[in-house]
Amino acid sequence: MMDLSLKKLFFLVVVGTMSCIFCYGFFSTEPVLKIIRDRVSLTWSAVSSTEKTGEPAPVIKNQDAAQKGQEHKQDTQPGMLSQANEKPNHGPNAKLQDNPPKVVTTLTAKDKPSTPAKPKPKTTKASTASPRTTKAKTTKAATTTNSKNKPKTTANTIQKVLPVLVTPTLVPPMNKNDFKKMPEWDFEDIYLREPQPRQTTCPESIMASEDPEFKKAFVPDIQIFMQKEHFSRSEWNRLVHFNNPFGFMGGNYTQVKEAIELIPKLKDYQLLPVPKTDPQGCIRCAVVGNGGILNGSRKGEEIDSHDYVFRMNGAVIKGYEDDVGKKTSVYIHTAHSLTTSLYLFKKAGFDSIPHDEGIKYVMIPEGMRDFQWLTGLLRNTSVAFGPYRNRRPWKEYAGQFDINRFYVLHPDFLRYVKNRFMKSKQLEGPHWHIFRPTNGAFTLFLALHVCDVVDAYGFITEDHNKYPNYYCEKAKTRVIFYINHDYNLEIKTWKKLHDTKILKLYQRKDEPQQHQKP
Known part of the structure; x- marks a missing residue:
């Protein structure tokens, strides 16, 4: 063995x-x-x-x-x-x-x-x-x-x-x-998420919507506003992959960094306080576009009855109060839309942007010129670079600029709106980089995230050919479809949000009787 x-x-x-x-x-x-x-x-x-x-x-x-x-x-x-x-x-x-x-x-x-x-x-x-x-x-x-x-x-x-x-x-x-x-x-x-997302007790709130498609797309705690704490080399490296206004592609690192680091930390993460007069704790907002459908609408009093009123771009009010109201709580703009509107609508009486007492200004940073504008505005100095060089931005806010009431939309929020709600077919073509939703679209989605009840006025509808391009125009004009926006997509989106009761869209059914400025 x-x-x-x-x-x-x-x-x-x-x-x-x-x-x-x-x-x-x-x-x-x-x-x-x-x-x-x-x-x-x-x-x-x-x-x-x-x-x-x-x-x-x-x-x-x-x-x-x-x-x-x-x-x-x-x-x-x-x-x-x-x-x-x-x-x-x-x-x-x-x-x-x-x-x-x-x-x-x-x-x-x-x-x-x-x-x-x-x-x-x-x-x-x-x-x-x-x-x-x-x-x-x-x-x-x-x-x-x-x-x-x-x-x-x-x-x-x-x-x-x-x-x-x-x-x-x-x-x-x-x-x-x-x-x-x-x-x-x-x-x-x-996307970045808000550390202190808005809470609501309103039974009518958009957040309570049971529409499955909207619930899947909607992110209630999306980071809406940008602050200096959001900028770093890592964040630059992430956002440089996206074209403006959805990121920093093609941007100047030094100038973007300089501008963002001037944005102070928000004292209040909630843009609009809950009205003390509403027993249910609801925030009711009107978002007023500049569409010709409002000409002769007589919706001014109804618009002003909301807790807060959002406006954007060439928001002409004087002489059109009966149609568009006179109250402005939040004004949304880019450097280009602000400066251009003051020129284009000067004959209509638009000699300054809305400047109600306590108004809040929200800026859409759509490109380098906006960051250059921001640096001059937040430093209270003349713009040092770009198309607005030597201009003094704070003078354009009619004495109502307050850094504690000034907000800058975060590129993640803008990209979220595009990806989840406004994914245009134009993004599949060679001109993809010039497409973005309109300022009105960004304003409407901002309201959907900071308000409980949203009513939209002056936004494009299927019968837009009945009305002038802008409500402040005296003669009937054709609505212009600019190549950098997808107006047909916006028409469908607003109608869909209305049909699913996410918001209420003003759709005029009567024959328009044009209102002439007195």
Whole structure:
């Protein structure tokens, strides 16, 4: 029995030795060694890239959006995009995701924006919901160095180092001309969330809507306003992937940073206080557009009966009080709409924007000229750069500018409105980068997020050809459809929101009798 066991043991030793020799001979062949070296090298390169920038590499979902010759490999997973009830954490204490979405390629190459980005191998995973921290998972293969003096580095040690917060390098500038249609990134539908979302006790509130489509799209705690705490290198690197006004693509980092860091922290996250006179705690708002449907409507008294009234652009009031009311609680504008309206509607008596006592001004930052305007406005100095150079912005607010009553819409809110409610087919064409919803559309969706009950007046309807372009025009004029807006989509959207009782849209049924300014 003993001799048999020794023979069996000897046989096993011999077989094991021969197996080792065979394996060594097989794996020492050049092709196999090359595969191993390449795999280890690619793993280390991917980890180094993530470690260097401190940012997850972006994934472009619609790879056909890239210009010819520019490759963007795609690797998506179910659940990669945020859902309506998700709350991604973008703060400085953001936690790493347990199952971060895959990252396959990056557009942050050292080359110029027009240089095609080369796809990288599928080796890392990174979190897109928390751009400030990145957790990269590597293969189990250990990487070693040939030098005896250098410490041995393994995948495990690399993984421990990566979560450490580092100051990320800036993503190289992106250009809208690099894409033949709107690019959709894997974090396209992920937004900052309001730390103190509005609460309501109103039984009629929009938030109580049971319409399934609206409930799926509506995010009650979306970050509406921008503050200085929202700007960082990580946030710049995230938002630079989106064209204005939905992000900072093509923007000047220094000028944008300077402007945003002047925006003070909000003292009150709720734009409009609940009226003490309403026993149910409802905030009732009227949003007044400038459409010709209001000419001769006699809706002024009804408009003014609301708790708050929103207006935008060339909100001519003097002489048209019977049709449009005279109260303004919130005025929404861009630098362009403000300055241009004062010129275009001067003959109609629009010599200053609304300046009611205690009025709140909300700005849409649609491009670099708005950030340049903001810097001059918030510093109380002349504009230093751009088309408004040497202008003194605060003079345009008719003595009612108060930094505590001035708000700037966040690019995430603007992109959310576009993605969830105003996804135009124009985004699929070569002019995708000039499309955006109208100022009136942004105003209406702002009201839907800060009010309980919303009534819309002066917005475009199916029978718009019956009315002049603007209510302040004396003669019948044709409604102009500008190429940077999708008016047909807005017509359908307002009608749908009205039919589902999300808001009440003024739709005139009588034959219009044009009101002449006295």
